[in-house]
Amino acid sequence: MSWATIGKDVAVSIKLLNKGLSEGKNIRAKLSATKSTANIKQSESSFGNIAVNEMQVCQTPFTFFVQADSIEIEKFKLTIQDENKNEWVEFFEIPLKKDLPEIKDFEIADGKIFTVAKGGNNIETILLGNGNGDGVANPGESIVILVRDNNKYWRTNLFSSDKYVNPFGVNTRISDDWSDFDWVGASAKYSIPLLSSNCPENHSIEFFAEYWLPDHPLHIIKQGVIKIKVKGNDKTAPNISWVHIEGDNTLQTKIYDGSKIQYVKARLIKKDDPEKSFEIELKDDGISEDRVKGDNVFSKKIPEQKFGFYRVVIEATDSFGNKTVEEAPDQFALH
Secondary structure, eight states: OOSEETTSOEEEOOEEEOOSSSOEEEEEEEEEESSTTEEEEEOEEEEEEEOTTOEEEOSSOEEEEEOOTTOOEEEEEEEEEOTTOOEEEEEEEEEEEOOOOBOOOEEEESSEEEEEEETTTEEEEEEESBSOSSSSBOTTOBOEEEEEETTEEEEOEEEOOOTTBSGGGOOOEEEEEOHHHHSSOOEEEEEOOBBOTTOOTTEEEEEEEEEEEOOTTSOEEEEEEEEEEEOSOOOOOOEEEEEEEOTTSEEEEEEEOSSOEEEEEEEEEETTOTTOEEEEEEBOSSSTTOOSTTSSEEEEEOOOOOSEEEEEEEEEEETTOOEEEEEOSSOEEEO
16 A cells, blocks of 8 residues: 555655765664653664765664554654764654545546535535546546545545555645534535646556545544556646736646646736737746746736736646637736
8 A cells, every 4th residue: 555554564764865965874773762652663773874955765664563443643753873883863753544445436537517415405516527427547646535425426545655645745634614504614625636747557546535525513534545657648738727917917827637738838918908918928837037946826917018907818738739729818918
């Protein structure tokens, strides 16, 4: 499984990065628990010598075991020493999941309309996911996994550490507000994992899934393991998350895709004179007005304009040639 499981030995492989000014020699580390609920079975490991700016993985994985099924997260202490007895201490946490059976009755929403549970005791008919809508997980698609329970579809909150899930730091989670049902402000969460475009054919992905069933005032939390297979090729166009123009005329748009996005441009159309428009190319290179390279936010500062309101149409193309053209729902002021 791709997560730490209660009631099973958990092997932890740790990497150390030498950010100092000299080589670290004969590096060793010791793992210890901060609470009595975790039993450390393999507490020590060596890293050898680590050069400046070099990363080294431990030679022997650390191992721990947690028995109590009420534990959801454990905090650990890592004590690092070199041959000169210089010492560094780091703390980190590891979430834990129960050892639960597989959920078999589910559907994959990959750009398909479903009627699903909403707000605790209501339903809604909605387009979920982004893909070809055939119910098969394909590379490049964003999916919602729906569990069938009590004759309804329930959207699931998902966890996986599979390297083909959520590439480029994408992690989309949506809230389903239950306030009108339980009057305490609770909201069930559901995930929209993005499948990497380079996911191999028939690759199996395991998710730890969770969804809520209404039982006012205390809701029922259902959990289990869901396994899917990824098939086919990336035929899904990039997804535009949002568009915004800041006060200094910098246009920004957040776009995500299962592969690298090759090209993004924006067409700005004057609201009161649609014949007047212009185009600009947006970059995600961390240069000039783009603040951070590779954060999926594409930016471009627009030269000064006569004050007016504009519609914005974004065009984005990924590395497979899949293209999306979408107009932002809002209108924006330029000056």
